[in-house]
Amino acid sequence: MFENFREKLHMVQQDFTTGLKTLGDKSRDTKVKTRPRFEESPPLFTAGLEILRRYEENWFLLHKRTKDGAQDAEAVDGDIVMLSAHWERRRTALTQLQEQLRSLPVFVSELDAIAANIAHLEGDFEEMESRLVYLETLCCQCEQQTFKQHHINQLESYKRKKRKEVEALEVELNSEHDQQVAQLEQATERKLRERQKVYEEAFNQDVEQYLSTGHIQHRERLCGRPAICVT
Template structure:
């Protein structure tokens, strides 16, 4: 609409400009003034022309203002159209979202139900974890008990082995000492038997020579004497037999 108005104003402006140009060209032509034409009023119509020029200038100024206002209005209308289009798009999107709202609510309720079931599962898992922790502690305690029992068994076996070794060593040492002691006693017994045998032979010899036996004081070793079980009856008794078999 504004474009057509602008075109009409431009065509009027072009027509007025062409008319003025024709008038100017007509005034510049040299004419020969006749005596009858000298009485013609050349200023006739100048006021009308001035009025037309003033109106044309006013219309031209108004046309320029209208054109600028039309451009501003076109920009404002374009912005308003863009804003309306944007709001229309937003309204369409809101309408689409509102159309999906029941599905969203249904999904939300489903998610809430799922969260409730997951909460129950979490509680079960937590209980299972506590049970597993108790079992782990119990297994750890059993492993510690088994380790202690194994250590105790090893220590007992080691102690038993040590006791057996010590017992064997003590038995071997005791047997060695007993053998040494028996050898010592045997040697002492043999020495005492030898001493008594020599004394007995000396007494027999004195009896044969003097007819009696000298009374002598026994030594400490003789006082200790031989025990009956220490007397060896299988020793050589030939001297005693010879003495008893001699004629009176």
């Protein structure tokens, strides 16, 4: 619309300028041709010259105004061009806005679908978090159970080791005890044999003395006991 108006205005301006130039040229030609007649008979053409002068002045003013109008029209034409470009930009922006508005329901539906998916994902995330907490608890329990079993195995190993040490110590103590008992029995048996031998010797002496003298001599203690004298 602005382009057609601008073209029509430019055509009118050109036609109007061409017409004014044609009239100016004709008036100058008429003035040049009438000067000799005026010089020959000035009283007859005074009124006509006055009318022509006024005509030329009016046409000069009209030409000047037309020129100013042409300049103003050029300025207006530039403004129209700028306004047309601005309107084209606005029209393009409006077209884009309309396209975006037409696609807005689809965008809103997609946004609702995305919101629903986000809500579903939030539920999944909460469930996954609870399962991760449960898994962490199970891992802690398994770790504690493993640690406990390790200590139990260490304790069992320590018990077996100490049991073996105790058994070895018992064997060693039993062996030493048996040796000591055997040594004590041997010493006791040796002392008994020695004491029996002493008694036998004393008895034999008493028997010999009794057979020879008819009485037994009083003896001192033998092995801590007093001697018995028999007559």
